[in-house]
Amino acid sequence: MSAAAPALPVSRPRGLTRGVVRAVALAELRRILRNPVLWAGAALSVWMMWSVVPDPDEWAGASYEEIAVSVTPLLLVISLVTAVSFHRERVEVAPDAPVREGTRAIARLVAALPLVGIAVAYAGLLAWRQRDRGGLWLGVEPGRTTEALFTAGELAQPVALAVLAVAVGAVLGRRLPHLVSVVPLLFVVWFLVSVYWLFGHEVVTPFSVLQVQPVRVHAGPATADPLGFPAHWLLEGPGEFSGQWSRVFVSNALGWWHAVWLLGLSAVVGAFAVPKGRTRRWMLAAGSVVAAVGVVAQYAVLP
């Protein structure tokens, strides 16, 4: 008769799980940071930011809007390097190992966090650059030309977008069989997002990915008397692209709630990068709620 073997623990101790995630994440992070594409994209974004110089001949708010778009290459490469990382999960490496796919996916997500850190640094640089230039021209008629700086809500957007970029890259890398297919898809996603004026309408903007303020809200027909509008409104007159008087709306709250929408969207998108199960369900549920709250709040903030 043999002695009864001691029962094996059903789950791994929490501390051990943390250690495993940290170890896998560090290994992934080293590979991510070694990818020259990441640094090339970051450099391109910074260069684009530096290239934005207000020009007296530009339309009101051109440089203010343009500088927000300069984050696009950074977002593209964040998605790309994350996709490369998650694509490795498609190769069956040590399927018998006690570290299951879910833990590995979490570790890869953790490894991508420093990419969000790069976006934080980028946002900080953006804030500094705007102040260094003495603000960007948000010149509007009548008689309210101002040099404006991004609000904190607007500066939060590159960071929230980086979270979304990680989620998009994770899903495409994990779900597409060939990495080569990821390139055109990410390109389309991020460069179409940069055509921000397509998504600037007050109805569409809460759902947009890259929300570029100011949002132009209908104020009155072209024949309206601008002096009849409330004095604190910033106005834009009828012109080449608009046959009406518009209220030029810049809002810190709108920026923050848009960031909330982006984080919710990131959770929903990122859910498909982790295996089916509780984590995915939780991400989908929580992400949907957060995204919905973000959208509703934006509509509430918009005039």
Place this chain on the structure above:
Amino acid sequence: MTIVHDRAGTLVRTAGLRKSFRGVRAVRDVDLDLSGGVVGLLGPNGAGKTTLLRMLATVLAPDAGEVRLLGRDPRVPAERLEIRRRLGYLPQAPSLYGGFTVLEMVEYVAVLKEQTDAAARRRDAVRVLESVGLGDMQRRRIRTLSGGMRQRVALAAALLGRPELLVLDEPATGLDPEQRIELRSLLSETAQRGTVVLSTHNTSEVAALCQRVVVMRDGRIHFDGTPQGLRTTAEGRVWEAEERDPRAARSWMTAEGTYRHVGTPPAGATTVRPTLEDGYLFVTGGWR
């Protein structure tokens, strides 16, 4: 050591063949003359076997040296085309289209092997599938097959058109013992009308199948002869003892619990008859 030098019937001839990858010399000055039969290519990992086979399959161009396959020069496009019409190749890790059925996959390769008559192509595809034991799996999707079955699909594709030169990179990978035996008889049949060059790590396979064996190490050929010749290289160099002998070049514990040694036997040691594996270990160990 016996080397076949039947120049009149030579199907594969290489002279001074070299290939490097980013400064790493994978194949160095390889001279070979092969004329019919099954030739086994043995060697440790990184010995240059796959690189040599890829050059013999016209997939990889050598950096230097000459290759003649089936009497033609693969560097000349028209001659390479002619070689490819009479060549079958099984790569080390063949990838297939998961969405195709077994028959569709093999027929697709047949099309690209210029089998343009649909009826004849179908017959040939069915023939090769039956020959690898997949006759009843023709309608199965590739993605539903086991690793061994996929290996056999790729092998079937290599056998299309009854090639005169068959280049197989570890063909027995993933096959069960019964399939291995079937593979042996299949390759022996193929060797009746041409040359089969295969790489393997399995010396028993070489002993059972090959009339000739080539052992590579560090990109060079260290032995070229018959399996019997390889075995005799270790004659008087293999002994067994109760204890591990630290002076032996290689030693391992056998199933009987004794230690088998290869190297220079100490005085008084009782040598035993070497196996092909002993010969291989002796050659790759560099003690010849």
Place this chain on the structure above:
Amino acid sequence: MTITPLAQAARPTSRSIRWSPLVGVAAVLVIVLLVARTAQRPSDVVMAIAAAALASVVVASLHDPATDLLAPVPVSVMQRRLLRLALVLVPALLVWVALVVVAPPSLEATSPGPLLAMTAVGVAAGVWSPARRAVLVGASVPVLWFALDMTVPSDVLLGDAAGWWRTDPWPVAAVALGALVAGRRR
């Protein structure tokens, strides 16, 4: 001589191609152009993105998982590439036509020249790249060139050259085809 095998291989080759990237890219572009049409916004930039993205998709379709198995068949790798290219380029051009139809009437860039130029450049880059990364490099070239075009100021020589694929697509395509022909044995 190899026309018949190629014609017979067309159908199975088309089945071996992954169409989801083309469908996905086309769907996103159509939606965006519909938004542009509804909002009466200019869409030339969107069409430039479409040209580069479709070119990237077409080049990406050269990825063949069975490359190793098919390497020594008499139908050469270049012929198989051209077959794949033809099979994907035709639907890509149809997508282009559909985008032109959907785009706002103000659209000026309706010629498929930039798409063809970028495709030719991508394929040529792939042909001249190391085999292991050939398709990835080729598919990335249209994306990188577009990014360069959008970021380099047009008043410098590099900026001017970066825009050639849009402004002078046919000479760009001709040069790329020349590079392709020169590398046909690779």
